[in-house]
Amino acid sequence: MSITALTIEEARNLLDTKQISSVELTQGFLDRIKKYDENLKAFLTVVEDTALTMANKADKRLKNGETTPLLGIPIALKDLFVTQGIRTTAASRVLENYVPQYDGTVVRRLKDAGAVILGKTNCDAWAHGSSGENSDFEPTKNPYNPAYVPGGSSSGSPTAVAADMCLGATGTDTGGSIRLPAGFTNTVGLKPTYGRVSRYGVIAMASSLDSIGHFTKTSSDSAMFLSVTAGKDPRDATTPEKAVPDYLKDIQKGVKGLKIGVPKEYFIKGLDSRIKIQTEQALGILERQGAKLVEISLPHTEYAIAVYYIVQTAEVSSNLARYDGTRFGHDRSHFGDEAKRRIMLGTYVLSAGYYDAYYKKAMQVRTLIKQDFEKAFDPADNGVDVIITPSSPTLPWKFGEKMADPLKMYLSDIFTVTANLAGIPGLTVPAGFIDGLPNGLQILGPHFSEELLFRVGHAFESEKAYWTEKPAL
C-alpha cells in the first residue's frame, strides 16, 4: 500500500514507531499533488518548502519521543483560514494577493501540534455556494467523476482527502459546507457545535452560523483532529470554558441501546429515491447493531432555507463591508456575482422598513427551529440520542447544472442549514455509491455531543468501510 493511502491513525502509528518519517510522508503527498491536482484543482496554493521544513521539525520532535494526535501529519487548509506568510484568498479575486501577518487560532494549534501544512484549498468564493463552482479561480472537480461537482463551499479540502493528497483538511460550515461536500466525496466531514472550535483568524461568512471543522477519511481520524482544534480561545468569545473530552475513549462502544431519531420532514418529495433507500439501509444496519429507531418530527424544517438565506445574507453583507480595498486586497469591483447577490439581499433585509418583516421574523423562526431539536433530544419528550438524515437531497450534479438558477443551488442545503441555525454538531459519513457517485449520511446530536457522533460514525464504518473505495484517478 502506498503511504498516501494511510489514515491519520495508521500514519500516527507508523510515525511513532519510526517506521516512516514525516518528511517521507510529506514528500509522498507533494508528489501526488503534482501528479493529480493539475486536473482536480483542489489546491489554490501549495507550499512545498514550508511543508518540508515543518516535516523536518516534526521528525525532530518525534525523535525526542514526543507525540501528539497530528505530529508529522500532512494536512491542508481551506483558503479561508488566515495563515501567516501564506497567501489567503477566500477563493476571491478581492484577496488574490493577500498575505496575512498572523495565524488564526486553529492554524496556530495545528502548527503547535506539529501538523504539516501542504497548502491552501479551493472553495466557493467567501464560502458562498454548494458546489465549488463559485470559486473565482477554477472550480474543483469531483475525484470520483470529473464531470461532476465535489460539493461546496469547501470543495478542495474533501477532494484533497478523497484523492489521497493529504490526510486531513480543514473546512468551514455555515450552512452545510462541510457536511454536503463530505457526502459528495466519500469522506467524513465534521461540523462541530457552534463555539466548540475558535473562529478567530477564519475569514467570516455569517458569524452566528460559522462553524470550524474538518474532513478526514474516518471517524477516528476526525476525533483525533478535533482533539487538537477544539477548546476555549480568549480571542473568540463564543468558545466556552467547557473541557475538551478524549474523543477516542468511547468510540468503539457501538450503538447498542442508543435511540436514533428519524425526522419525517427529511424524507419528502425532492429527495432522490435512491438516496432514501440507501439511508434506510444504513439505518437498518444501525438497528441490527442494537440501536432503536424512532420516527420524530421537526415541524419547522420547511422554513429553514428561507430563514437561513435571510439571516446568512444579512450577516454576509455586514462582514463583507470591510473589503472596501482600504485595508486588504482589491476594491469591491472585484467581487463575483454571488457575493454581490448576497450583499444586496442582506442589505435589503436589514434596511429600514424591511427589517421587521424579514430579519426579525427570520430570527423568531430560527428560535422555533432550535426548539424543534431541543424537543427531539429532551428526555421528557422524544429523548433521542442522535438524529440521522441524508446529507443532501440529491447526488453530486454536473458542472453548470444549477449555475443559472441560484435558488436551485440554495435548495441543496435543505438538510444541512438547520444544524447551523440551531448551533448543533453534525457528522457526515460515507453511505455508499449510487451510479458511481458517493452519497453521505448525516448524524446530528445535541450541543457538544461530538463524542457520540464519532461513536455512531465509527459503528457504521466498522460494518461498511466505504472510505476504502478510492477514486480511479
Ligand code: GLN
Ligand atoms: N451552501 C450554503 C451557502 O451557500 C452554505 C455555505 C457554507 O456553509 N459556507 O450559503
